Amino acid sequence: MKTEIETQLKKLILDDDFTSIQGLVNEEINLMSILRVAHKELQHSNLLAWLFAPNETHRLGDFFIKEFIKLYYKENEYQDLGNTEAKLSVFDFVNLDFSDLEIRREHKNIDILILSESNGLCIMIENKVYAKEGKGQLTKYRNYVENEYSNFKHKIYIYLSLFEQDISEVETDFYVQLTYQHIKKLIVQILDNQSISIANNTRFVLEQYLQTLKALMNENEKIEKTAKELYKRYKSAFDLVFKYAEPSQSTIVPHNLVELIEKESTIRPFSTSKTYVRFQPEFLYQNIEKLKEKGYITKEDDLTNNWLFLFEFHITRNYIYFDLKIGEYSNSNCRQKVYELFSKNNKVFNKVIKANGLLRPSWHQAFQKKIITSSEYNKFLESEDENLNDKIEKKFRELIDNDLPKIQQILETELNK
Numbered sequence: 001m002k003t004e005i006e007t008q009l010k011k012l013i014l015d016d017d018f019t020s021i022q023g024l025v026n027e028e029i030n031l032m033s034i035l036r037v038a039h040k041e042l043q044h045s046n047l048l049a050w051l052f053a054p055n056e057t058h059r060l061g062d063f064f065i066k067e068f069i070k071l072y073y074k075e076n077e078y079q080d081l082g083n084t085e086a087k088l089s090v091f092d093f094v095n096l097d098f099s100d101l102e103i104r105r106e107h108k109n110i111d112i113l114i115l116s117e118s119n120g121l122c123i124m125i126e127n128k129v130y131a132k133e134g135k136g137q138l139t140k141y142r143n144y145v146e147n148e149y150s151n152f153k154h155k156i157y158i159y160l161s162l163f164e165q166d167i168s169e170v171e172t173d174f175y176v177q178l179t180y181q182h183i184k185k186l187i188v189q190i191l192d193n194q195s196i197s198i199a200n201n202t203r204f205v206l207e208q209y210l211q212t213l214k215a216l217m218n219e220n221e222k223i224e225k226t227a228k229e230l231y232k233r234y235k236s237a238f239d240l241v242f243k244y245a246e247p248s249q250s251t252i253v254p255h256n257l258v259e260l261i262e263k264e265s266t267i268r269p270f271s272t273s274k275t276y277v278r279f280q281p282e283f284l285y286q287n288i289e290k291l292k293e294k295g296y297i298t299k300e301d302d303l304t305n306n307w308l309f310l311f312e313f314h315i316t317r318n319y320i321y322f323d324l325k326i327g328e329y330s331n332s333n334c335r336q337k338v339y340e341l342f343s344k345n346n347k348v349f350n351k352v353i354k355a356n357g358l359l360r361p362s363w364h365q366a367f368q369k370k371i372i373t374s375s376e377y378n379k380f381l382e383s384e385d386e387n388l389n390d391k392i393e394k395k396f397r398e399l400i401d402n403d404l405p406k407i408q409q410i411l412e413t414e415l416n417k
Contacts, residue, residue: 008234041128068186072176081176084157097118098116100118101115103115119154121154122152138174142175157171158175158177159176160182162180162216163275164325166365172354173354176362187209187213257277258272266400266404270311278311280311287415297334298331310323310327312325324366325366326342328363335359350367351367351368
């Protein structure tokens with residue numbers, strides 16, 4: 001066995017694809033990675049605060065803050081911004097004058113605080129790249145804003161993270177959750193906008209930052225395709241390298257979920273990243289016409305890019321959970337119908353009912369199953385237990401054989417009424 005792996009390593013080193021992927025690494029290089037700050041929240045917050053400030057050296061004026069809010073409306077069926085009673089509607093927004101806008105950094109440990117006294121507007125942003133919410137952190141910041149800016153009409157709380165995260169249950173009633181996909185779309189939109197003149201220095205900064213975000217999100221398709229092909233050909237060799245390079249400090253829990261999904265005939269692989277492995281059940285495609293007829297999806301939807309029914313494994317540094325979420329979708333009525341169906345069947349959809357009983361604007365968790373817990377992973381690290389993949393496969397089979405059929409039955413019963 002050892003000789004076979006040694007042979008694989010030799011073949012890997014001389015493989016043309018391996019040589020080419022080393023060249024593709026150059027496409028991931030950007031200023032933030034060179035300075036080794038791409039993973040640091042402080043630098044991301046500094047750059048965003050710079051862009052939000054109308055009077056800064058980028059000379060974009062209030063364009064970035066306005067487009068930031070506009071994009072939220074466009075992505076969320078133009079519903080009001082904010083989860084508190086005094087939400088910001090489109091009608092309120094278009095009348096705002098941002099000439100007195102003030103941006104504060106690390107004020108009372110709040111990452112970004114956006115203030116406009118003339119408009120009675122306060123936007124608080126808690127920014128996370130890889131870290132998660134600290135215990136009581138969001139409540140503490142919200143209480144400060146409520147007390148300090150009690151006379152402000154619009155108080156908006158935003159939790160911004162690289163990828164979708166779960167936050168404390170009580171704060172889901174107050175915080176709007178956005179990911180860096182929102183920031184990436186915004187920067188692309190600005191760079192492609194022919195109606196504004198962007199100074200060369202500002203364009204360079206935006207292009208570099210866009211490259212940073214794509215690298216963090218593993219969105220280089222050429223690298224991803226080549227890497228997957230190489231891993232399939234030399235799996236044993238890569239596994240050995242990973243084992244000896246980082247035996248106990250892997251950035252995510254090692255897993256075989258991609259292979260399990262590819263082998264399973266009842267599901268299809270869907271948009272996958274380093275920290276989210278996703279699939280779509282075949283029963284959605286089998287019932288696509290009924291889904292359209294009953295108004296659960298739009299008539300134009302062919303499910304190939306459907307994030308409404310979001311089946312995903314969340315891969316972290318010390319656990320793997322499976323989540324079914326009601327994701328972002330172009331039609332808010334469809335989202336509401338799915339939410340109402342799941343809510344009626346909350347014994348199966350064990351996470352659908354939140355504290356405020358309302359559908360969250362972007363992502364709403366409906367079902368969760370623990371695949372590998374943090375204690376199980378810690379035991380694996382301590383004992384070098386080689387059965388981790390066996391445990392993952394066992395939970396995967398439970399999900400496919402037991403949980404998915406229950407979800408399918410509820411959906412098909414509703415569609416056949």
